[in-house]
Amino acid sequence: AKSDSSSSYRLYDADIKDSRAERRALEGALKIALENKELELFYQPILDLATNQLWGCEALARWKHPTKGMISPLQFIPTAEESGLIGPMGDWILEEACSTAMTWPQPFKVAINLSPVQFRSRDVLASVKTALEISGLPAQRLVLEITESVKLTDEATATLKRLKALGVSIALDDFGTGYASMSYLSSFPFDKIKIDQSFVRGMMDSPDSRAIIKATIGLAKDLKMSTTAEGVETEEQLNALHLAGASQAQGYLIAKPMPREAIAAFITNLQGT
Numbered sequence: 001a002k003s004d005s006s007s008s009y010r011l012y013d014a015d016i017k018d019s020r021a022e023r024r025a026l027e028g029a030l031k032i033a034l035e036n037k038e039l040e041l042f043y044q045p046i047l048d049l050a051t052n053q054l055w056g057c058e059a060l061a062r063w064k065h066p067t068k069g070m071i072s073p074l075q076f077i078p079t080a081e082e083s084g085l086i087g088p089m090g091d092w093i094l095e096e097a098c099s100t101a102m103t104w105p106q107p108f109k110v111a112i113n114l115s116p117v118q119f120r121s122r123d124v125l126a127s128v129k130t131a132l133e134i135s136g137l138p139a140q141r142l143v144l145e146i147t148e149s150v151k152l153t154d155e156a157t158a159t160l161k162r163l164k165a166l167g168v169s170i171a172l173d174d175f176g177t178g179y180a181s182m183s184y185l186s187s188f189p190f191d192k193i194k195i196d197q198s199f200v201r202g203m204m205d206s207p208d209s210r211a212i213i214k215a216t217i218g219l220a221k222d223l224k225m226s227t228t229a230e231g232v233e234t235e236e237q238l239n240a241l242h243l244a245g246a247s248q249a250q251g252y253l254i255a256k257p258m259p260r261e262a263i264a265a266f267i268t269n270l271q272g273t
C-alpha cells in the first residue's frame with residue numbers, strides 16, 4: 001500500500017523518469033548486494049522484565065554498501081518487496097538469524113521480521129521449516145514478527161496456525177499504529193504484542209500514551225499474550241513499563257542493534273557478571 005508514497009514528488013515527466021531509473025538502479029544494486037553478501041543482520045537485545053535477564057534478540061537487516069555506507073532497511077526493504085527480491089532475501093535472513101541464534105546460550109530466542117509480501121508470495125511455512133532444519137534451531141526459540149500489513153485471509157491464518165504448530169511463536173509488531181489493531185487481534189491468537197515505540201517515546205510526557213500502553217498490556221494479559229515495549233531509551237520509561245506489567249523491553253537504553261560478533265561479546269559479558 002505504501003508503493004505510491006513517492007507519487008507526491010512526481011511533478012514533472014523528468015522526475016518520473018528519474019525516479020523510475022533510480023528505482024531500477026537500486027533494484028540492480030540490491031540484487032548484486034545479495035549475491036555479494038553485502039547484507040548483514042544486526043541483533044538488538046531484548047530484556048525480560050520479570051527476571052531482568054536477556055530474553056533474546058531481534059534480527060534487523062542492514063545493507064553495507066561499498067561506497068554509500070550503511071543503508072537502512074526502511075530504504076531497501078520496500079525496493080526488495082517491489083522487485084520480488086524479498087523472497088530470496090527473506091530466506092537468507094531466516095537462515096542467517098536462526099544459525100546465529102544457534103551460537104547463543106540455549107534459552108535465548110531470536111525474533112525475525114516477516115515482510116507481508118514475503119508472506120503472500122512465498123511458501124513461508126517451507127522457508128521457515130528449511131531455516132530451522134539447516135540451522136538446527138529448535139522452533140521454540142524462534143519468534144516471527146508480522147504487522148497488520150499482512151492481510152489475515154483464511155489462507156494466511158492457516159499458515160500462521162501451521163507455523164505455531166511447529167512450535168514457532170507469532171508476534172504482532174508495531175501494535176497500535178495501524179487501522180485495524182483490535183479486529184486484527186481477534187482474528188488470530190498471537191503469542192506476543194510489540195508496543196510501538198511511538199507510544200513509549202511519549203509516555204513520560206503524555207498521559208494518553210501511558211493510558212494506551214496500560215490498556216494494551218491489560219488487553220494482552222486477558223488474551224494470554226505477552227508484551228514487548230519497543231524504543232525504550234530512558235530508565236524512567238523502563239521503570240514505568242516494568243510497573244505497568246510489560247513482559248519485555250527493547251531499546252537503546254539496553255543496547256543498540258549490533259553485528260553478530262558484538263552480540264556474542266555482549267552475551268558473554270552478561271554471563272560474566
Ligand code: C2E
Pocket residue numbers: 044059060061072073074077093113114115173174197230231232233250251252253257
Ligand atoms: P521494527 O521491526 O519496528 O524494528 C524496530 C526499529 O526500531 C529498528 O529500526 C531498531 O533499530 C529501532 N530501534 C530500536 N530501539 C530503538 C530506540 O530505543 N530508539 C529508536 N529511535 N529506535 C530504536 P531498523 O533496524 O532501522 O529497522 C526499521 C524497520 O525495518 C523495522 O522496524 C522493520 O519493520 C524493518 N526491518 C528491519 N529488518 C528487517 C528484516 O530483516 N526483514 C523485514 N521484512 N523487515 C525488516
Ligand code: CA
Pocket residue numbers: 058113145173
Ligand atoms: Ca520488528
Ligand code: CA
Pocket residue numbers: 173174194196197230
Ligand atoms: Ca516494531
Ligand code: CA
Pocket residue numbers: 174
Ligand atoms: Ca516499525
